[in-house]
Amino acid sequence: MADEQTVDDGNGVGKDRSTSNLVEGFNNLNLLRQIGLMVALAASVAIGFASVLWTQSEDYRPLYSSLHNIDSSEVIEILEQNAINFKVDTKTGALLVTAEDIHNARLKLAELGLPSSGSVGFELLDQEQPLGTSQFMETTRYRRGLEGELARTITSMNAVRSARVHLAIPKRSVFVRDAREPRASVFVELYPGRSVNNQQVNAMTNLIASSIPELSLKNVTIVDQKGNLLSKGEEDPKLVKAAQELEYTREVEKKIINRIQALLDPIIGSNRFRAEVAAEVDFNQVEQTEEMFNPDLPAVRSEQKVDEQRIGGGFAGIPGALTNQPPGNGQAPEVANGNGEGGQPAQPSNSRSQSTRNFELDRTLSYTKHQVGKVRRVSVGVVVDDKLITDPATGETRYETWSENELERLSILVRDAVGFSAARGDSVNIINSPFIDDGLSASDIEEPAFWQQDWFVSLIKPLVGLLIIMVMVLGLLRPILKTLARTGAETRDDEEAQQLAALEAAGLGSFDELSDEAVTLTGGSAIALPGPEESYEQMLNTVKGLIAEDPGRVSQVIKRWINEE
Secondary structure (H helix, E strand, C coil): CCCCCECCCCCCEEEEEHHHHHHHHHHHHHHHHHHHHHHHHHHHHHHHHHHHHHHHHEEEEEEEEECCCCCCCHHHHHHHHHHCCCEEEEEEEEEEECCCHHHHHHHHHHCCCCCCCCCCCCHHHCCCCCCCCCHHHHHHHHHHHHHHHHHHHCCCCEEEEEEEEEEEECCCCCCCCCCCEEEEEEEEEECCCCCCHHHHHHHHHHHHEEEEEEHHHEEEEEECCCCCCCCCCCCCCCHHHHHHHHHHHHHHHHHHHHHHHHHHCCCCCCEEEEEEEEEEEEEECEEEEEEEEEEEEEEEEEEEEEEEECCCCCCCCCCCCCHHCCCCCCCCCCCCCCCCCHHCCCEEEEEEEEEEEEEEEEEEEEEEEEECCCCEEEEEEEEEEEEEECCCCCCCEEEECCCCCHHHHHHHHHHHCCCCCCCCCEEEEEEECCCCCCCCCCCCCCCCHHCCCCHHHHHHHHHHHHHHHHHHHHHHHHHHHHHHHHHHHHHHHHHHHHCCCCCHHHHCHHHHCCCCCCCCCCCCCCCCCCCCCCCCCHHHHHHHHHHHHHHHHHHHHHHHHHHHC
16 A cells, blocks of 8 residues: 655645545546446455355255145254254255254154154034135045045154155945946155055055055055155065065074074184174974874773573473483493492583773873974074284284184084974084275274365365465455555656646746736637637637647646635
């Protein structure tokens, strides 16, 4: 900047010479340059003002892109209760929160289940109905309330962020052939990083089908925000059973893997091994009835004995003619003295003995129903990374392979953990193989540099703003003002030199020696001014000619007139 000096212009009036130089330099510019200079100065002031506001303002980030679909009153109330600074963008309607509080705000709102979907339910029926409402409007209002209630219920699930339900309920008809089944379509928006399994989809489908009369499962369609069809309608029971069996098998394998991890994590490390399990599960339903007898343990249940003995009483026969006949001639006996006791002949006899015994054998009757989902066979494969050994003396680390004895010890532990059974053909294999390191562990992740942290950004903002203002002032405004002041000073010096030359030509030393009569617009050899009797156009043409001939002298006279006034 030019040094400021105060000079006397002959009338004792003090003026700022530097300011006069700036004004004089600005006046010497043409109109286009003056406009460009004014625009540049205005832009510089605007940039400096914006830099000051930027350094003093906080960094706001959008919490929600719009407040149209959320309950803004509840959200704002929660933010005020937790002393979180926020503002609403008037152009986009976005809710802005300071960068340091945005994560805290989202956690607080998620804790209270906000933002809510803002759907309406059966409260529509509580509103006053206008006079003359048609049956169509009543039916539409009821269907809209039912859709809102179903959407609220589905949104209550943990993984669902919002839901919309569309019901297509046909009008009832008295003719059976014209009857149409109702249908339902559901659009669900899931939280980022969450998903719903088949059981949850089936639960939503059954919930909607049970809420609408005569609505079957096959007429319910559920779609997520990515356009994926979640519902599958009525499925084949065999496929459903197969899916359940497969899911149960995966659960069994997962439990066995968790046992292996819980056992080997403290020994090897969480990222130093991989385990996979293949389980064969028997889902056959078997019912067995068995009856067994033990012949070594007989028991007499019943016994029956019969003894018969018969003794003859002499000859006898059927009464008749033959019986009354005399006996025939006698014959000599073959055995002498064959008579019985007392000389009597022996009497004929007949005896019979019969015995019946019934034995009760030892019998065992058993009824067995085999368990469904019994593990038939388990195959376990474990791969172990090389051991990481640290030398206590030097602190260097190196990798070593596991010995056969160590692998065998690990194999014994794994067998006991999974319930190894050689009778059912289980197998456990553990091998050692070096892993490929394709990523960084948690300990390898370095902390961000100090210039990437929030405190450094908040500290550097005022310095950047001050630097911008200094660059604008010292690099732009100061050179422009110096150039204008120098140009104005040169112009003033030229005018003063011309004036002094004119005074010397007139024989005067300074302007103080001039009287009012001596100050004229013309010199000795210049054109004479017209008299009062001349016309206005002639006077104007004469003045224009003087200005064209000597503009410096004309300007000096005008300045003197202005100072006198």
